[in-house]
Amino acid sequence: MAALMRATDWSKTTLGPVEGWPEALKVAIRILLTSRFDMWLGWGDEVAFLYNDAYRPTLGSKHPASLAKPTRELWAEIWPDIEPLIRQVYEQGEATWSEALLLLLERNGYAEETYHTFSYSPVFDDAGTVGGLLCAVVEETDRVITGRRLESLRLLATELTTAETPPEVFAAAHAALASNPQDAPFSVTWLFDGDTAQIIGRTGLEGPHPALPETMRLDAEARWPLRNGGVVSLAGVSALPTGPWKKPPEHAAILPLEGQGADDARGAILVGLNPHLLPDDDYLGYLGLLAGQIGSGLHSAESHHAARRRAESLAEAARLRAEAAEALRELNVKLASEVVARTGERDRLWSLAEDLLARADYDGNLLAVNPAWTKLLGWSEQKLLTDPYADIIHPENVDTVLAALQEMGRTGEPTRFENRILSSEGVWTPVGWTVSPEPGGVHFIAVGRDLTEDKAREQELLGVQEALRQSQKMEAVGQLTGGIAHDFNNLLAGIAGNLELLELRLGQGRTVGLDRYITSAQGAARRAAALTQRLLAFSRRQTLDPRAVDANALVGGMEDLIRRTVGPSIEVEVVGAGGLWLTRVDPSQLENALLNLAINARDAMSGNGRLTIETANKWLDDRAAKERELPPGQYISLCVTDTGTGMTPDVIAQAFDPFFTTKPLGQGTGLGLSMIHGFVRQSGGQVRIYSEIGDGTTMCLYLPRFIGELDSPDDAHHPLNTSEGHGETVLVIDDEAPVRALIVEVLEEAGYSVIEAIDGATGLEVLRSQRRIDLLITDVGLPGGLNGRQVADAARVTRPDLKVLFITGYAENAAVGNGLLAPGMEVITKPFAVSAMGNKVRDMLDR
Structure with a gap:
């Protein structure tokens, strides 16, 4: 398979050229090709099908045309069975497990009954989302089919041990046939009487069938060759039962019920054959064993019945006692040989079985x-x-x-x-x-x-899955280490250098111009915070503060900043749609996204060109929504168009990948577009790129329409007024002494009464006391076993109206309840401006 894959022109497949494949796909393919376990890999939205050498027998005649083919087309006959499992992996990122699942595969020119034990495991792409799935499979068709056939033979042998009359023999036969409807969807049993055959029982049929007469002659012109047996076609026979299958049998096997030899047939059984299996030697051999045991049982029952009649006749005729004794002796010898013959088949199964x-x-x-x-x-x-x-x-x-x-x-x-x-x-x-x-x-x-081999296969499967997870983890660690260290070191150097210069000037008594060092250090700190927010946006774990937003007003408010950012040589045009719908997003994140797109557009135009920012209302029907991977409905679009160099399909495919950048070394982290993508997806929207080489690029953000009113202007922040406190009591919990001291000093300067606690346990003691507490300010990540959210929840048991302000350097779901704050709870992210925190405290206490 490795040679076949190397010879394949991948540009003609949905996966595209190998050079554009994500590293996660390449790692998964290496695992696939080096494993001797039956495995296949599906990748992308079309679930393109890749497989190893061990899996080829499962494909049958579908190989090699199946390589890179969409799974929906390759396995169209079983798609309704496996699609829900594939959707679970793609949509929930959860593995599945199916044991001995029945699948009707069309791999050899017909719908074949097969059974497979397999698992679907998610394979995460370079962006951390599910890019595909890996399937490890064991075909168990032979085990399942052989098992049910052995069970029916065992049932028949058990029932025949107590059958003493022909009706009891046929009852045992019908019970065995009915126990395996997969191999015998229906059956009809005839008993011979001279040249005539009479139906004495049936399975799978509720009553007489016009093509199967109750009485028929045993001559060469008969429709069914009951004396000779064989496989016959059922073409033209309608209204046949299907058993457990969805279509009726196409062929039937006729099996004479022979006693001592082929010339001693006492009846025959017609068995409808499984429409999803070929009538091969194994299938017909199994039916032959059934018929052989039934014939032997019938012959023994008839002999037993004849012996009883003779014994009764001899008892009534004393003069024939001597003859009767000899006849009875001969009969016993004959019966003994028949018992040996009848049990021979069962003994062979007993001796040869591997179970x-x-x-x-x-x-x-x-x-x-x-x-x-x-x-x-x-x-x-x-x-x-x-x-x-x-x-x-x-x-x-x-x-x-x-x-x-x-x-x-x-x-x-x-x-x-x-x-x-x-x-x-x-x-x-x-x-x-x-x-x-x-x-x-x-x-x-x-x-x-x-089960030794089964257990070993399970362990090998677990090992393959663990190796895949470990390879993805190590790849992500390598990318993070190389991509972020350089930027943070530069920012830390700016902060530390300016603080050292400030210390030096203060030590020399030179106070003139100190503000430029303070401004420079603060700027570096803000840029470090922005880089952290980009990482959090990429991982979809930043805390969003969604509000009703008028995108036209937001763009208008940023127009001057964008013009100054891109420079005078680039023409900026803003086209706002009339009657633009509202959307509900974090306005600061949307501003950051818009500014980032404008900067990227400026860099793509090399200093000259036209930048267009346009808004519009969009009503996406099923087709348009599917193209954008969104639910149908109403959206607004915010598009940024430049007249730059454009992007190749390969670049577009990787644009949202974290750490991917086309800028020179040192001029970008590769997190800008991935941050925008993470923010928009978390807000329920989508990002699309439209670009051609030489014709520029359009980046469109699609955001869901919000039905409601704009937030009140009273919610806007105002500058900190240090006299705003009115003696309210605030409990501050933070294990970092410098941060705690800063918060306490700001609050006390503003006129609040402040209580300090260094961890959750200490803070909870204060909250359980009778002291007045108007507001709780707590860090999310606290030591000692109680985090900030747990402290807040415990406090609200006895103080249900307590207002809580969380402080966090990152946004764990445990802090804000999967992105949604409970009433009376808000969050502020480190690092924060002193004025912003003071305004937040005053706003919360005034509500």
Whole structure:
């Protein structure tokens, strides 16, 4: 498969050229190709299909045309079965597990019955979202089909042991056939009488069928060759039952019921064949075993009935007593040979089966075991039949096994369980058991399957999944380390250098011009905070403060700033739509996004060109919404268009990837567009890029329409007035002494009474006291086992109206309830301006 993939022209597929593939896809493909486990990988919105050599047999004739084909087209016949599982992985990022799932695969020219145990695991792309899925699969078709056939043969053998009359034999036969409707959707049984055949029973059919007469002659012209048997076509026969399938059988097998030989047929069975399996040697051999046991049972029952009649006649005729004795002796010899013949088939199954077969009682004794026990476990048959079976069951499993057997004995229903069995070499072997009670409630039949290989496959699958997660984690760590360290070191150098110069000048007594060092340090600190916000936006974990926003007013308010930012050589045009709908977003984040787009547009135009900012109302129908990956509905669009160089398809595909940049080294972190993408997606919208080389670029933000009113102007912040406090009491909890001291000093200067606490436990003691507390200010990340949100929740048990202001350097969901603050709670993000915090405190206390 590696050679086939290298020879493929990927530019003609939905995945595009290899050079544009995300690193996560390349890592997943390397894992796929180097594994000897059956695996396939789906990638992208079309779930493009990639697979390894071990998976090729599952494809059948679909290989090699299946490579890179959309999964919906490749497996169209089972798409309704697997689509919900794929959607769960893509939409929720959760793995799935399916055990022995029935799938009708059209891989060999017909819809074939197959069973598969598999898992779908999410594969995250370079942006941290689900880019595809990885499937590890084990085909269990042979195990499932063989298991149900063995079960029906076992049922027939059990029932025939007590059948003494022909009606009892046929009842046992019909029960066995009805227990496996997959391989026998319907059946009809005829009993021969000379040259005539009479129906005596049926399964799957509720009554007579016009194509299957109740009585028919056994001649060469008959529609059904009951004497000779074979596979016949059912073409032209309508209204046939389907059994568990959605379509009726297309062929049927006719099986003569032979006793001592081929010339001794006493009847025949017509069995409708599974429409999803070929009538191969295994299938017809299974039906032959069924017919052989039924024929032997019928012959034995008839012989037994004849013997009884002869015995009664001899008893009535004393003069024939001597003849009767000889005839009875000969009859007994004949009956003994027939019993041997009838049980021969069952004994062969018992001896050749690879599964563990046993007959046992509820008192803890094995009564019979097949040779597989010695082959798998090493114990002799004598030891197994002598010692209690609990002696070789793992001590941790004994109680579970005995409880399952006790429940089966009480209900009479079969049971399944797993346990570990001790081998003669001291090794514990995992075994899966299917146990069925025998009539009478004294004995039961157990069938055990060695699970060693299954467990090993499960462990290998877990190992593959863990390797994939670890490779993605290490890749992300490498990107973060290389992308952010340079910018933060520059910013820290600016802060530290200006503070050192300020210290030097103060030590020399030179106070003139100190404000420029303070301004420079504050600017570097603000830029560091902005970089942190970009990272939080990229990871979708920043706290948003959504409000009703008029995008026209927001753009108008920023127009002068944008003009000064892009420079006089670039013409700026603002086109605001009349009657523009409102949207609900964080206005500061939208301002940052707009400014970032304007700066990118300026850089793309090399200092000259035209920048257009345009707003519009958009009503997206199903088709338009699907193209933008949004739900249908009403949106506003905010588009920034430049006349620059444009972008290639490869660049567009990577534009929102974190740390991707086309700017020279040192001129960008590659987080700008990823920050915008994260903010817009978190606000329920979408970002789209429209660009061609030489024709410029348009970046459009689509944001949901908000039905409501603009926020009151009273909500706007005003400059800090240090006399605004009216003696209210504020509790401040923060483990960082410098931050806590700053907050306390600002509040006391403003006229508030302040209580300090260094951790959550100390603060909670104050909150549980009788002291007056008007406002709680707490850091989110506190030491000692109680975070800020937990402290606030505990405090509101006894102080339900307590107002809470959270302070955080990042926005964990635990702090704000997945982005939504409870009434009376607000949040302010570090680093913050002193005036902003003072205004926030006053606003909250005034409400």
